[in-house]
Amino acid sequence: MRHCYDTALFWADKICVLEKDSIKDLYTFIHCLFCCGQYQRALNIIKDRDLNQKNILFRYVAAKCHVACKEYEQALEILNWEGDNLGLKVLINNLENAVSFTLNGRNIKAALNLLRGQIHEALGCSDAAVECYKSALHCDVFCYEALHALTSNQMLTTNGENHLIQNLPIYEQCDPKQAKILEYIYSTKISKPDKQLSFFESAFEQNSECGKYLKDNLDIMINRAERLYFEGDYESSYNICRKVLDKDQFHKTCIPLYVSSLVHLNKVTRLMTAFFKVLLEKISNQFQSFLKAIISNLDFSLSVSF
Numbered sequence: 001m002r003h004c005y006d007t008a009l010f011w012a013d014k015i016c017v018l019e020k021d022s023i024k025d026l027y028t029f030i031h032c033l034f035c036c037g038q039y040q041r042a043l044n045i046i047k048d049r050d051l052n053q054k055n056i057l058f059r060y061v062a063a064k065c066h067v068a069c070k071e072y073e074q075a076l077e078i079l080n081w082e083g084d085n086l087g088l089k090v091l092i093n094n095l096e097n098a099v100s101f102t103l104n105g106r107n108i109k110a111a112l113n114l115l116r117g118q119i120h121e122a123l124g125c126s127d128a129a130v131e132c133y134k135s136a137l138h139c140d141v142f143c144y145e146a147l148h149a150l151t152s153n154q155m156l157t158t159n160g161e162n163h164l165i166q167n168l169p170i171y172e173q174c175d176p177k178q179a180k181i182l183e184y185i186y187s188t189k190i191s192k193p194d195k196q197l198s199f200f201e202s203a204f205e206q207n208s209e210c211g212k213y214l215k216d217n218l219d220i221m222i223n224r225a226e227r228l229y230f231e232g233d234y235e236s237s238y239n240i241c242r243k244v245l246d247k248d249q250f251h252k253t254c255i256p257l258y259v260s261s262l263v264h265l266n267k268v269t270r271l272m273t274a275f276f277k278v279l280l281e282k283i284s285n286q287f288q289s290f291l292k293a294i295i296s297n298l299d300f301s302l303s304v305s306f
Contacts, residue, residue, distance in 0.1 A: 076116070130150065218244050221243065
């Protein structure tokens with residue numbers, strides 16, 4: 001029974017008693033509490049049993065609980081252990097010795113750096129957030145959330161984006177096939193045009209086979225539409241967005257780009273239809289996502305502030 005968190009929580013509690021609070025079972029129990037939104041209860045158990053000093057994942061979950069409660073300073077305080085490399089090594093060893101998780105030290109450090117970046121961003125400390133996101137990507141090149149945060153929120157210049165992707169340890173962390181696919185996908189995230197930069201074009205040329213198989217992927221299509229938008233080709237960008245929304249009408253990344261393209265093309269009727277379609281269908285959650293996607297994307301907020 002997957003995603004039945006209340007059921008999982010009920011039985012995780014019983015297993016902890018039967019197994020005398022093994023680290024693995026306690027983590028499952030705490031994770032279930034987090035998934036059920038019982039953040040304060042999870043924090044109390046972690047602190048009462050001093051679990052954050054015994055296992056690195058409990059620190060991570062505790063910080064996530066504080067973030068969910070918008071207690072950003074407390075979350076950062078929990079994550080400040082990272083300056084102690086010896087403590088980090090001990091915690092990771094304790095984790096690997098006690099629990100058979102799929103996470104390794106690289107994944108854990110990436111997840112923690114990502115979370116720290118999100119906290120700094122929420123606190124308005126963009127410079128600190130950028131450094132944390134970069135660290136997350138260097139720890140684990142598959143940490144796409146860090147790349148998305150850097151490229152979608154105007155945290156880097158075009159040169160900065162290009163330099164970041166070129167210097168990621170992709171070939172050190174991936175086998176050759178994985179590396180080519182990852183390099184191709186990430187290269188499509190460089191959306192702002194710059195004639196001085198050739199990495200975007202060379203990545204496409206070198207990985208044309210990847211492009212052939214991934215050309216109909218919605219994320220790749222949106223990245224292409226975004227690049228066309230920044231090049232001033234609003235019509236082509238709009239046409240790609242229409243294809244994406246025909247397949248996934250509430251695609252969070254596509255909506256702000258689509259709306260901004262409509263504004264530039266003065267397609268008022270289409271723009272109003274996009275809003276009222278959601279309202280008339282009374283899909284409140286999707287409507288909130290619609291507005292949030294537009295407002296939160298700094299690249300397009302100026303265009304839609306009419």
